[in-house]
Amino acid sequence: MDTVIAYLPSILRGTWITIAVALCSILLAVLLGLLGAWGKLAVSKVANIFADAYTTLIRGVPDLVLMLLLFYGGQQLLNDLGDYTGLWGYIEINHFTAGVFTIGFIYGAYMTETFRGAYLAIPSGQIEAGVACGMSPGLVFGRIIWPQLVRYALPSFGNNWLVLLKTTALVSVLGLHELVWESFTAGRSTRQLFSFFFVTLLIYLVLTAISDVGLRWLDRKYSVGVRRA
Amino acid sequence: MEPEERAPSLLEAIKDFSEHSSPVDFVIIAQHWEMFLTGIGYTLLIVAVSLIVGGALSLPLAVARAYRTPIVNQIIFGYVYVFRGTPLLVQLYLVYYGLGQFEAVRDSIFWPVLKDPLWCTLLTFVLNTxxxxxxIFRGAIEAIPYGEVEAAKACGMSSFQRTTRIVLPNALRRALPAYSNEIIFMLHGSVVASTVTIVDILGAGRILNSKYYLAYEGFLAAAVLYMLLVLIITRGFKVWEKHWHAHLRPREV
Incomplete structure (x- = not known):
C-alpha cells in the first residue's frame, strides 16, 4: 500500500484526466445526439439517410476499433488532405482531443437513439396544442418539448453515461496519460501491478457510485409531477 | 528479339492501382486473409466460450437473486456491482498483469493457466458476462406474471418444479431481446483481448498496420468484419425470437 500512496499524485492526476475526458465527450455526445435525433425525425430524406448511416455504422463497430481508426486513420486523412489541398501543414492531433472526439462521436450515435425515443414519447397533441396557442417553434421547444425530453431521455442517458465512463479506460491504449495508463506505468516500475489496478478498479467503482447518486437526483428533479404507482 | 514492353496484366493493374492510387490498399488486406481468418476464429472462440460458460454460471445466480435468498443475495449483488461498475479493460489487466505480483500465485499449480493470455481473457470475460x-435473467424472472406461479403452486408443484417448469422457460424467452444485446456487447467488448497480445480480429488488424506502417487498412478491415458479425448475429436473433415468442404475438383474427 505504501508504494501506491507514494504514487498517489500521479494516480489522482490520471483520475482527473479520466473525468475530464468523460465530461467533455458526454457533452459532445449530447450535442451530436440531439443533432442525430433531429436528422432522424426530420422530414428531409437526406437528413434521414445521414442519421441512419451514422447510427448503424457506429453501433456496429466496437469502440476500440473505431477509436484506433479515427485516431491513426483520421490523423493520416487530415494530413493527406492538407498535402493535397495545400491549405494546412502537418498536424498532430493530441491524445486528449482525439479521445474526446472519438468517444463523443461514438456515444453520439447511442444518444441519437436516446433522444429519438424520448421525443417520440412526448404526446404529439401537446405540441399541436402549443402551436394552436400561437407559440413560436422556439417557445414550443423550450416550454413543452425540452423539459419532457430530458425526463424521458434520463434513464437511457444514465445508462449511456455509465458505459461511456467505463469506455474512457480504452483511451489508455491510444497513449493518453489517464488513470489506467498512470497505474500501468506506476505498477510496472514498482512491480506491483495488482495493487495499482486494484486501486484503479476502486476509483472507477467510486465514480460509478457517485454517478448513480447524481442520476437518481436528476431523475427526481425532472419527474416532479409524475405520479408513480 | 523479345518484346520490349508487355502490357501489364489485369492483376498487376489492380495491384498497382491499389498500392498507389487508391486511398485504401485493398490488395494488402486480401493478401493477409489467413491472419484475419484466425482473428475471426479467436474472436468467435472467446465470445462463444464466455457466453456459454458465463450464461450457465448466471442462471443459478439470477434465481438466487430473484428469490431473495438471504446472504447469498447480498454476495451476488456485490459481485455484480463490482463487475458492472468497472471497465472490462481494467478487469483484464488486473487478472493478466496483476496476479503475477503474488509469489503464492506464481508458485501455485494454476500459474501455467494464469500466465496464459487466452486463459486470462476467458476467465475475465466469463466473470464479466x-x-x-x-x-438480465433476474429482471426477466421478476417480470413473470405472479398468476403463473400461483397456478403452479395450486397444481401442487414443488419449488424446484415451479422453477424449472414454469419460471425459467418463460423467463429465458422473455430475456431473449436483452440477451441478444449482451451478445453484441460481448462481441464489442472482446476487442480488449487484443491489448493482451491475443490475435483476434482487431489484433490481426493491428499486426497488419504495424508490419507495413499503415494508418488505416488493418483497422478498416477489422471494422468491416465486426460489422458483418454484428449483422449476422442480429439477423439470426430476429429469426430465433420469432420462433420462441410465438405465444406472445398478438393473435391473428
Whole structure:
C-alpha cells in the first residue's frame, strides 16, 4: 500500500484526466445526439439517410476499433488532405482531443437513439396544442418539448453515461496519460501491478457510485409531477 | 528479339492501382486473409466460450437473486456491482498483469493457466458476462406474471418444479431481446483481448498496420468484419425470437 500512496499524485492526476475526458465527450455526445435525433425525425430524406448511416455504422463497430481508426486513420486523412489541398501543414492531433472526439462521436450515435425515443414519447397533441396557442417553434421547444425530453431521455442517458465512463479506460491504449495508463506505468516500475489496478478498479467503482447518486437526483428533479404507482 | 514492353496484366493493374492510387490498399488486406481468418476464429472462440460458460454460471445466480435468498443475495449483488461498475479493460489487466505480483500465485499449480493470455481473457470475460447476464435473467424472472406461479403452486408443484417448469422457460424467452444485446456487447467488448497480445480480429488488424506502417487498412478491415458479425448475429436473433415468442404475438383474427 505504501508504494501506491507514494504514487498517489500521479494516480489522482490520471483520475482527473479520466473525468475530464468523460465530461467533455458526454457533452459532445449530447450535442451530436440531439443533432442525430433531429436528422432522424426530420422530414428531409437526406437528413434521414445521414442519421441512419451514422447510427448503424457506429453501433456496429466496437469502440476500440473505431477509436484506433479515427485516431491513426483520421490523423493520416487530415494530413493527406492538407498535402493535397495545400491549405494546412502537418498536424498532430493530441491524445486528449482525439479521445474526446472519438468517444463523443461514438456515444453520439447511442444518444441519437436516446433522444429519438424520448421525443417520440412526448404526446404529439401537446405540441399541436402549443402551436394552436400561437407559440413560436422556439417557445414550443423550450416550454413543452425540452423539459419532457430530458425526463424521458434520463434513464437511457444514465445508462449511456455509465458505459461511456467505463469506455474512457480504452483511451489508455491510444497513449493518453489517464488513470489506467498512470497505474500501468506506476505498477510496472514498482512491480506491483495488482495493487495499482486494484486501486484503479476502486476509483472507477467510486465514480460509478457517485454517478448513480447524481442520476437518481436528476431523475427526481425532472419527474416532479409524475405520479408513480 | 523479345518484346520490349508487355502490357501489364489485369492483376498487376489492380495491384498497382491499389498500392498507389487508391486511398485504401485493398490488395494488402486480401493478401493477409489467413491472419484475419484466425482473428475471426479467436474472436468467435472467446465470445462463444464466455457466453456459454458465463450464461450457465448466471442462471443459478439470477434465481438466487430473484428469490431473495438471504446472504447469498447480498454476495451476488456485490459481485455484480463490482463487475458492472468497472471497465472490462481494467478487469483484464488486473487478472493478466496483476496476479503475477503474488509469489503464492506464481508458485501455485494454476500459474501455467494464469500466465496464459487466452486463459486470462476467458476467465475475465466469463466473470464479466455472468455479472451482466445475472441482472438480465433476474429482471426477466421478476417480470413473470405472479398468476403463473400461483397456478403452479395450486397444481401442487414443488419449488424446484415451479422453477424449472414454469419460471425459467418463460423467463429465458422473455430475456431473449436483452440477451441478444449482451451478445453484441460481448462481441464489442472482446476487442480488449487484443491489448493482451491475443490475435483476434482487431489484433490481426493491428499486426497488419504495424508490419507495413499503415494508418488505416488493418483497422478498416477489422471494422468491416465486426460489422458483418454484428449483422449476422442480429439477423439470426430476429429469426430465433420469432420462433420462441410465438405465444406472445398478438393473435391473428
Amino acid at each position: 455472468a455479472a451482466y447476464t445475472t441482472e
